[in-house]
Amino acid sequence: MTNKIVLITGATSGIGMQTAISLASLGATVVVTGRNRQNGEDAIKEIKAISKNNNIELILADVSTIAGIEGLVTEFKSKYSHLDVLINNAGLAANEFKTTEDGFEANFAVNVVAPYVLTTLLLETLKASKKPRVITLTGGDLPSKIQLDNLQSEKSFNGLSTYSQTKIAMMCLMYEYAQKLKKSNITINICYPGQASTRMTQNVTASMLPLLIRPMFPLFKMLVRPDNGKSAKKASRSSVYLATSKEVENITGVYCDKNVHLKAMPEVVTIDYNRKYIWEKVVGLVNG
Numbered sequence: 001m002t003n004k005i006v007l008i009t010g011a012t013s014g015i016g017m018q019t020a021i022s023l024a025s026l027g028a029t030v031v032v033t034g035r036n037r038q039n040g041e042d043a044i045k046e047i048k049a050i051s052k053n054n055n056i057e058l059i060l061a062d063v064s065t066i067a068g069i070e071g072l073v074t075e076f077k078s079k080y081s082h083l084d085v086l087i088n089n090a091g092l093a094a095n096e097f098k099t100t101e102d103g104f105e106a107n108f109a110v111n112v113v114a115p116y117v118l119t120t121l122l123l124e125t126l127k128a129s130k131k132p133r134v135i136t137l138t139g140g141d142l143p144s145k146i147q148l149d150n151l152q153s154e155k156s157f158n159g160l161s162t163y164s165q166t167k168i169a170m171m172c173l174m175y176e177y178a179q180k181l182k183k184s185n186i187t188i189n190i191c192y193p194g195q196a197s198t199r200m201t202q203n204v205t206a207s208m209l210p211l212l213i214r215p216m217f218p219l220f221k222m223l224v225r226p227d228n229g230k231s232a233k234k235a236s237r238s239s240v241y242l243a244t245s246k247e248v249e250n251i252t253g254v255y256c257d258k259n260v261h262l263k264a265m266p267e268v269v270t271i272d273y274n275r276k277y278i279w280e281k282v283v284g285l286v287n288g
Contacts, residue, residue, distance in 0.1 A: 001023055001026035001027045001028035001243075001244060002026075002027035002028070003027075003029075004027075004028045004029065004084040004085065005028070005029045005031070005080055005082065005083055005084050005085075005129075006020075006023050006028045006029065006030045006031065006083075006084060006085040006086075006087065006243065007031045007032075007033070007076060007083055007085070007086050007087070007122075008020050008023075008030065008031070008032050008033070008087040008089050009033045009061075009063055009087070009088055009089050009090035009114070009118065010033065010034065010063070010089045010090025010091065011030075011032035011033065011034065011043070011087075011089055012032060012033075012034030012036070012039045012040045012042075012043035012058070013034075013039065013043065014232045015089060015137070015193050015232045015235045015236050015239070016032065016087070016089035016090070017032070017043055017046075017047065017232070018232045018233040018235070018236040019087060019089065019236040019239045019240055019243075020032050020043075020047050020056070021046075021047050021050050021051050021233075022233075022236055022240045023085075023240060023243060023244070024047055024048075024051035024053040024055070024056055025050070025051040025052070025053065026244065027053065028053075028055075028084075028085075029055040029056075029057075030047070030053075030055070030056050030057075031056075031057045031058075031059055031076065031080075032044070032047070032056070032057070032058055032059075033058070033059050033060070033061045033063065033072060033090070034058065034060065034061075035060065035061070035062050036060075037058075037060055040058040040060060041058065043058070044056050044057070044058050057079075059072055059075050059076060061075075063090050063110060063114040063118065064092070064100050064106060064109045064110050064114065065100055065101050065102055065109070066102050066113075066117055066286065067101070069114060069117045069118050069121065070121065072118070073118070073121040073122060076122070076125070077125060080125070081125075081128060082125055082126075082128035082129045082132075083122055083125045083126050083128075083129060083132060084129045084130075084131075084132055084133070085132070085133045085134075085135065085243045086118070086119060086122060086126065086132075086133070086134045086135070087135045087136075087137075087239055087243065088114065088115035088118060088119070088134070088135065088136040088137065089137050089239065090110060090114065091110060091111055091137060091139070091167075092106055092107050092109075092110035092111060092163075093107065093159075093160060093163040094106045094107050094162075094163075095159065096157070097153055097157040104152060104285065105152035105153050105157075105162075107153075107162055107163055107166045108151060108152045108153075108166050108169070111163070111166040111167055111169075111170050112151075112166050112169050112170045112173060112278075112282060113282060113285070113286065115136045115170060115173070115174060116173055116174075116177070116282050116283075116286065117286060119134055119174075119177065119188075123186070126186050127184060127185060127186065129185075130185070131185060131187075131249055131250070132185060132186050132187070133186070133187050133188075133189070133242065133243060133248075134174075134177075134186060134187065134188040134189070135188075135189055135190070135191060135239055135242045135243060136170060136174050136188075136189075136190050136191075137190075137191055137192070137193055137239065138167045138168075138170065138171055138190050138191070138192050138255075139163060139164055139167040139192070140192060140194070140195065140258075141160075141164060142164055142167060142168050142171075142266060142268075143161075143164055143165060143168055143268070144266070144267075144268055145268060146165065146168050146169060146172065146268055146274055146278075147165055148274070148277055148278075150165070151165070151166075151169055151278070151281065168266070168268060168269065169278050171190055171255075171265065171266070171269045172268075172269050172274050172275040172278045172279075173275070173278050173279055173282055174188055174190060175188075175190070175253055175265055175269050175270065175275055176275040176276065176278070176279045177279075178252045178253035179253065181252070182252060182253075186252075187248070187249075187250065187251060187252040188252055188253065189242050189248065189251070189252060189253065189254050189255070189256065190254075190255050190256070190265070191238035191239055191241075191242055191255070191256040191257075192238065192255070192256070192257050192258050193235035193236065193237075193238055193239065193258060194234070194235045194238075194258030194259075195231065195235070235258065237258075237260050238256045238257065238258060238260055241256060241260045242256055248262070253265065
């Protein structure tokens with residue numbers, strides 16, 4: 001990864017930070033984003049210390065808003081002429097319904113809109129690289145059906161179920177993006193990191209779980225208790241693989257599971273109507 005430039009959103013902790021450490025250790029120049037300056041600066045110091053690589057930079061950005069993403073892109077472009085790998089790592093599992101300044105439901109804004117907007121604004125910067133890659137992280141326990149009439153919780157908000165719906169919507173969107181860019185030099189793939197102890201999973205509350213499995217909440221909390229980044233490091237393997245492996249250098253539109261196995265996208269994602277509907281919906285909302 002020497003001479004490669006990598007941008008990772010939400011990489012000041014958790015899986016994103018472990019991904020940054022791994023890629024920096026391989027010699028990449030890594031740009032990480034975060035919302036809090038102190039957390040970001042602390043993360044940069046740790047990434048540099050562990051990776052023995054000083055080519056690490058922080059860009060403060062709130063990817064829940066279009067303005068925040070635009071600011072991120074402007075700053076990145078002012079410093080770099082090209083981008084080799086974009087990793088849409090930032091994710092949100094909100095514990096209640098809330099909207100962003102753009103009027104989007106928060107989960108939808110971070111998990112669906114942000115990867116599309118950031119990828120789109122960086123398209124030309126990506127194309128300036130020889131074989132650029134876009135990687136977006138998804139979640140586990142994905143639904144087999146997508147609620148097209150409830151994409152932004154218009155009818156109901158159901159904690160982790162809403163989060164999972166936004167992740168499957170993101171997969172439809174990015175899979176469609178992969179099809180549209182097949183004739184370009186950009187590959188777009190998706191990975192599932194697996195369960196890990198992160199700020200997001202530690203903030204999950206019992207009320208976010210489906211009623212039938214709420215009694216198992218104490219077990220869930222045990223599984224995501226702080227572990228000094230051990231589980232997050234393991235969970236970063238799929239992102240690192242898609243970012244570095246020559247095996248996927250020319251492959252687009254695939255899914256990499258937590259065991260670093262390439263698989264076809266779930267059937268719900270490949271249904272033409274689903275992915276085209278979501279593509280048109282997101283493009284329409286963004287261009288408003």
